[in-house]
Amino acid sequence: MEILMSILAGILFMAGTYMVLSKNMIRIIIGTAIISHGAHVLLLTMAGLKTGAPPLLGLKASTYTDPLPQALILTAIVISFGVTSFFIVLGYRAYKETGTDDTEKLRGTDSYD
C-alpha cells in the first residue's frame, strides 16, 4: 500500500512539476496546486498507512490511525489553499496589468544586458 501511495505521490509531483515548467501562468498555478496534493499524500504515506479506526475516541476501537499527520495535513491544506487563491488573484491581476499570461514575456526591463 505504502509503495503504491508513494508512486501516486511521485506521479502527482511529476505532473505538478511538468505544469510548473510551462510558460502559461494558469498552468503554473495549477501545477503548484497539484504539487501540494502530492505533498499531502506523501505526508500521509510516510506516517504509515496501518489500518485502524478513525481517530475518534467515541468509537472505542483497539487501534486508531495516527492523528498527528492528519493534523499536519489539515494545516497544510488550509495554507496551500490560502497561497493558491492568492496566486490565482495575482495571476489574474498580472494579466490585467500586462495583457499577457506568458511568463517569458514577463521580464524585468532593467536587465543587465
Added chain:
Amino acid sequence: MLTALHFAIIAPFIAAVFVPFLYKKFSYIHTGWFVLAVPTLLFLYFLQYLPITANKQTVTAVADWVPSLGIHFTAHVDGLGLLFALLITGIGMLVVLYSIYYLSKEKEALYNFYTFLLMFMGAMLGVVLSDNLIVLYTFWEITSLSSFLLISYWYEREKSRYGALKSMLITVMGGFAMLVGFVMLYSMTGTFSIQEIIASANDITSHNLFIPAMLVILLGAFTKSAQFPFHIWLPDAMEAPTPVSAYLHSATMVKAGIYLVARLSPVFAISGEWLWLVAGFGLTTLFWGSFSAVRQTDLKGILAFSTVSQLGMILSMLGVGAAAIHFDSMEDNLYVGATTAALFHLINHATFKGSLFMMVGIVDHETGTRDIRRLGGLMTVMPITFTIAVIGSFSMAGLPPFNGFLSKEMFFTAMVDITSFHLFNIDNIGIVFPVVAWIASIFTFIYSMMLVFKTFTGKMQPEKLDTKPHEAPFGMLLSPIVLISLVIVFGFFPNILSYSVIEPAMASILPSLLGEGEQFYVDIYFWHGWTIELFMTMGVIGIGTLLYLSLRKWVAMYQVFPDSLTLNHVYDQTVVGVERMSSRLTGSYMTGFIRDYLLYIFSFFAAALVFVLFNKNAFSIQADLAPISVYEVILAIVLVSTAFVVMFTKSRLKAIIGLGVLGYTIALFFVIFRAPDLALTQLIIETVSVALFLLCFYHLPHISKELEKVRFRLGNLIISIAVGVTVTLIGITANSSRLFESISGFFPEASYDEAGGKNMVNVILVDFRGFDTLLEILVLGIAAIGIYTMIKLRLAGRNEL
C-alpha cells in the same frame, strides 16, 4: 591594561577625531600646525627608548583585546620596531610641516587630509610596534585603507581614483594572503605572538604548512613594498599630493613589507627558499625599477620607480643577510654585513627620498609642471632647491661623500660576498648577484643625474611654464633642508647610528646569532682600501656618465617593447577581463526566465537526493506494509489518468476540471485512510479552489477564449519524471527505515483525559498544537487581505515607474 606605550600608538587616531573640530573652530590657523604636535611629541617619546634598546632590552606591554582567541594588543619595542617608529614619527613630523606650506588653507579640504594622514601614522606605528599578528594585520589594513584615501585625495580627478583603486586592489590582495599566512603560523605554533613564534621557530621548519605560510606572507610583504611584479601600483599612486608621496610612498608604508620581512626573518630565514625568494625578488625589482625609471618623463614617475628599485635593493640585502644564520660565525661576520647594509640604507633612503619628493613638490608648486621636457635651467632661480636636489640625487646615485655612497658600497660588498656562498651550488649562478646589482646601479646613476640636470640646468623655457618660477618660501624648504642635512651628517658620521639604532635592530633580525652579552660589530667608514667595491663604484660612475651623455641615442630602445607587454597592460586587461567574464557568466545562467531557474532547482533537487539515497543505500523494504484493496487500485487509476489529462490537455478548462477531479480523488483517499476531518476539508477547499479558478479564468472574456498553445517539451518531461521518481523513492525509503516509534500512542490516551475531547485531530489542532492553528489563521487572513488589496488598490503613480 593600556599603558602609555599603547596610547602612543593610538594617539594619532585620537588626534584624528579632533581634526575636523579644530578645522572648523580655528579656521584662521592652518590645521597642520595642530597636527604637527602629534608626531613631534611621539618622536620625542620614542627617543627615550633608544638607550633601552641599545642595551638589548625590550619593552612589552599587553592589553587584552580578544583574550579568548589569543588576540592581545601587545606593544613590543625592540631595536627594529624602534627604528621604524622613529622613522615614522620623524619623517611624519617633517612631512606635516612641509604640507602646511604645500597645501592651501583656502582651497583644500584640510580636515580630510590630516585625518587620513593621522590615521595612517597611527596604523604604521601599530604595524611596527605590535607583537600580535592579528593586531599587526589590523593595522596593516588600516594603512592600505588610509593610503587609498590619501591617493584619492583629489577625488574629482579620474587618475587619482584609478591609482587609488589600483593600489587598494593590489595591497589588499597581498594583505589578505598575509592573513592566511598568519593563520597558518598560528596553527603551527598555537600563538599569535611574534616573539613566541620566533622562540618556537626551530620546531616548525619541517611542518607541512611552513613553506605555504612563507609564500603567502611574502606575497603580502611584496605587494605592500611594491616588489616586481606588484610594483605597478606605486607609480600610479603618485597622483596623491606630494607630501603623501614623500611620506607613504617613499619613507614609510612601502617599508612595511620590508619591516615584515625583517621581523619574520628569525622564523623563516632558516630555510633556503626564503633567501632565494627575498634576494631574488629584491634584485629583480632593483633592476627593473631602475631600468624603468630612466624612461619616465615625470619627476614623480622617476622617483616612484626609483623607490621601487631602492626597496628591491634593501630587500635583496635582507635576503642575503639571511645567509648569516646558516654560515656565519661571530668571528668573520661575513653575511651579517648585508643586514647592516639593509638597515643603513633603509634609513638613508628615507632621508634622501623624502627630501627629493619634497624638492619635486616645490618645483611643481613653483613652476606648475613636473614634466622634465618642459623644465630646465631652474638652477639660478631656485638655488636652495637645486642644492637639495643635487645632494639628494648624488646620495641616491651612491656618490661620495654622501650616505648613499656608504650604503651602496656595503651593498656591493654583500653582493660580492654572496658569490662565496656554497649553498645550492651558488658558485655557478652566484655571479649573477653582483652583476645585476652593478648594472642596476648604473641605471640608478643615470636617472639620478636626469633628476638634477634635466630640471635645473640647460635652458629655461618660460613659455612652457604656467607661472614664473621663483624660490619657494622658507617654510616649505625647511623640511627638505633638515632631511638633506641628515644625508650629509649620516654621510660623514655614519657611526652615530651604528650602535644606537642599527645594531639593536640587527639583534631583532638575527637573534639566534647573538650569545649572552654579545653584540654585532657595526662600523661604517669611508675608506676600505682599494677593494673591488670601490672599483665597481668607479665603473658605475664612468659608464653611467657616458650613458647619460649619450642618452638621446639609446633612449629609443625603450620603444622596442610594445605597450601590450607591459605589466600595467596586463593589470588593466585582467581587471577588465574579470569584469567581462563574470558578467558573461552571470548572463549565461541568469536568463530572466522563471522556467530556467526552476529547471536548475528541480534538477539539483532530483540529482542531489537520488545521489544521497543511493550513496547511503537507503532501500530495505520492510514487510509490514498495509494491504492493498480494490478501492484503492480504482482510485489510483483515476488519479493517474486525471494527472495525465491535466498534463497534456490543450484546453485550460479541462485542466481546471482535472485539478478538481484530483482533489476529490484525494478526498476519497482520505476517506479510505480513515481521516474524516481531512476528507471534509479537502472536499470543501477543492470546491472553493475550482470555483475560484473558474471565476478568474473562465468567466473572464480575454483569457478564456484564447486557446493556449501547450508545446510538448521533452526536457521538461524528463525533469518532471526525475522529480516524480525522487519523491517516490523518498516515500519508499521513509517506510523502509523507521528509526523510532511515533508519539501517536500519546494522543488516544491524553485526548480525553487531558484535553476533554474525543476527536483527536481536532484536539491536536486547537489544544496540543494550537500555535500552528493560530498562525495558519494568520496565513489565511494575510491571503485575504492581500487579495483584497490586489483587487482594490490602484496606484496612481504607476506610470512614473
